[in-house]
Amino acid sequence: MIRPPIEPFRIKVVEPVRMTTEDERRSIIAKAGYNLFRVRAEDIYIDLLTDSGTSAMSDRQWSGMMIGDESYAGCRNFYSLEESIRKIYGFPYFVPTHQGRAAEHILFATMLKPGDYVPSNMHFDTTRANIESLGAHAVDMVIPEGLDPQTIHPFKGNVDVARLEAFIREVGKDRIPLGMVTITNNNGGGQPVSLENIRQVSEVLHRNGIPLFIDACRYAENAYFIQQREESQAGRTTLEIANETFSYADGCTMSAKKDALVNIGGFLAMRDPALYERICQRLILWEGFPTYGGLAGRDLEAIARGLWEALDENYLAYRIGQVGYLGARLKELGIPLLEPVGGHAVYLDAKRFLPHIPQEHLPAQALAVELYTAGSIRTVEIGTVMNARQDPQTGETIYPALELVRMAIPRRVYTNTHMDYIAETTARVYEQREKTGGYKIVYEPPFLRHFTARFAALD
Ligand SMILES: Cc1ncc(COP(=O)(O)O)c(C=O)c1O
Numbered sequence: 001m002i003r004p005p006i007e008p009f010r011i012k013v014v015e016p017v018r019m020t021t022e023d024e025r026r027s028i029i030a031k032a033g034y035n036l037f038r039v040r041a042e043d044i045y046i047d048l049l050t051d052s053g054t055s056a057m058s059d060r061q062w063s064g065m066m067i068g069d070e071s072y073a074g075c076r077n078f079y080s081l082e083e084s085i086r087k088i089y090g091f092p093y094f095v096p097t098h099q100g101r102a103a104e105h106i107l108f109a110t111m112l113k114p115g116d117y118v119p120s121n122m123h124f125d126t127t128r129a130n131i132e133s134l135g136a137h138a139v140d141m142v143i144p145e146g147l148d149p150q151t152i153h154p155f156k157g158n159v160d161v162a163r164l165e166a167f168i169r170e171v172g173k174d175r176i177p178l179g180m181v182t183i184t185n186n187n188g189g190g191q192p193v194s195l196e197n198i199r200q201v202s203e204v205l206h207r208n209g210i211p212l213f214i215d216a217c218r219y220a221e222n223a224y225f226i227q228q229r230e231e232s233q234a235g236r237t238t239l240e241i242a243n244e245t246f247s248y249a250d251g252c253t254m255s256a257k258k259d260a261l262v263n264i265g266g267f268l269a270m271r272d273p274a275l276y277e278r279i280c281q282r283l284i285l286w287e288g289f290p291t292y293g294g295l296a297g298r299d300l301e302a303i304a305r306g307l308w309e310a311l312d313e314n315y316l317a318y319r320i321g322q323v324g325y326l327g328a329r330l331k332e333l334g335i336p337l338l339e340p341v342g343g344h345a346v347y348l349d350a351k352r353f354l355p356h357i358p359q360e361h362l363p364a365q366a367l368a369v370e371l372y373t374a375g376s377i378r379t380v381e382i383g384t385v386m387n388a389r390q391d392p393q394t395g396e397t398i399y400p401a402l403e404l405v406r407m408a409i410p411r412r413v414y415t416n417t418h419m420d421y422i423a424e425t426t427a428r429v430y431e432q433r434e435k436t437g438g439y440k441i442v443y444e445p446p447f448l449r450h451f452t453a454r455f456a457a458l459d
Pocket residue numbers: 052099100101102124126127182186215217255256257265266
């Protein structure tokens with residue numbers, strides 16, 4: 001029997017959730033143009049749309065909010081956050097931002113020009129869009145195992161280092177103002193990156209004079225995987241591993257909405273004082289004064305405290321354990337998954353779940369709609385809708401290798417009974433999979449289409 005992990009907390013405040021009928025849900029999703037982003041949250045029973053900004057904060061974080069100092073400049077909470085960032089990340093300079101993508105936007109607008117390249121294991125969608133909107137190219141080079149949902153590998157988020165070297169030779173280091181690594185690799189299944197791989201990437205980039213920035217939003221989950229899976233790291237604390245991870249980088253972008261266990265916030269950290277000066281100028285224009293970014297003092301305090309809570313090894317064992325428990329239950333029920341299960345989410349493999357729906361008919365979108373209709377579970381498509389591209393030469397659609405539905409688990413929010421409900425509902429959808437049909441897009445914006453696109457069911 002698969003056992004769920006024991007929660008290292010007890011519950012002090014509860015928030016009721018409402019169940020709707022299947023008929024109600026059919027009408028709600030049709031009105032939303034079959035896009036789950038367009039459904040009201042109160043019409044959802046279990047919301048697995050994202051693990052971002054959906055965490056339950058601790059009593060320590062809430063009490064920290066009461067000592068929020070809302071001074072315009074130099075508030076005390078900026079200095080608490082500075083201390084946490086120094087001790088965990090080791091970067092001497094940082095600016096708060098209202099969330100991760102603001103850090104990305106400011107970094108890229110400062111460092112990139114049209115035609116530049118930014119290699120990474122796999123860019124997250126906002127990262128890619130921020131690079132592309134500046135006329136630069138976001139290039140993914142995860143190891144081949146990272147693109148095969150069935151290959152078992154401990155670090156499927158690793159960068160293909162030989163490809164990175166070849167790529168630098170091919171386009172030239174002058175056209176690569178920075179390289180990135182996303183830890184964990186969200187778009188590739190929440191898969192970790194090994195410490196050894198981060199060290200090698202850093203070495204290759206630095207040998208070519210290219211700085212490395214880490215997309216760090218799940219740094220604590222990545223450190224836990226390193227501790228559990230990388231032989232040489234077994235005896236170390238997650239803090240020591242995080243320290244070493246960032247020692248290889250020149251800076252990081254951080255969405256605090258993940259491993260800082262808060263509902264809003266982010267930051268951009270770096271070593272280079274000259275870059276920091278340039279970043280501050282843009283920050284003042286777009287986000288706010290450098291000691292608050294786009295945030296209130298109370299938010300800064302909650303982040304400063306959450307960064308430590310996320311590294312707590314009892315919490316991480318429960319966190320990674322709960323996601324693993326859901327994955328194991330689904331697997332036991334015969335559901336096709338991306339394996340091994342990642343850190344923050346279970347990813348259903350829509351190509352194998354709905355093999356009768358070709359990729360151009362959006363199988364992952366169809367599966368997400370079905371999970372909502374069957375059990376009021378909101379998930380997110382990470383497949384053709386989110387990641388398909390147009391070939392600039394031929395105009396033909398390039399389909400992504402992975403066609404996934406992500407079930408992201410909010411931190412400290414749902415119980416293990418909720419995990420059982422999710423597994424059982426998914427099994428019900430799987431039993432009736434032949435009745436599920438495809439979809440087509442009837443409206444899409446030029447960037448990040450998955451947020452606002454509308455769909456129609458194919459007959
Ligand atoms: C890997 C990764 N990078 C960047 C972001 C963007 O962060 P935010 O949503 O705070 O703008 C996300 C958000 O989900 C993410 O998962």
